[in-house]
Amino acid sequence: MGGIKSTLDGLVKSYLSKEFEFSVLSLNSNKSIFKCLCLKPDVIMCSQASRLKNLPVLRLLKLLNPHAKIIIREHHYSQGYEQFNVSDKIQFHEILKLNYGLANQVIAISQAQVEWMAKIL
Secondary structure, eight states: OHHHHHHHHHHHTSGGGGTOOOOOOOTTOHHHHHHHHHHOOSEEEEOSOOOGGGHHHHHHHHHHOTTSEEEEEEOSOOHHHHHHHOSOHHHHHHHHHHHHHTOSEEEESSHHHHHHHHHHO
16 A cells, blocks of 8 residues: 555645544455444545455445445556456456446546546446
């Protein structure tokens, strides 16, 4: 989590912290997931990979926080990743569609990634 951790630390320590409350939680912990219930977040930013095993966690976050906007920051997958690492492209695309479908917004890290995502979704 080097780059993401630095980005989150910068946000949490920024001038925005005077007006907004930030909490950084790992989605790998059931305790963190249920802590979201107590926090009642307005926005949930997910940086985890959009994989089949992470789909239940994202679905649970959405169910427990129906008022919150869920944003996925997609920095894992691209056309190059798919080309060299994915054997079942149909299944891969379906998993991405399911994950992205639970989000209010998906943020891409490049224009090339936006174009690839638009083509496969």
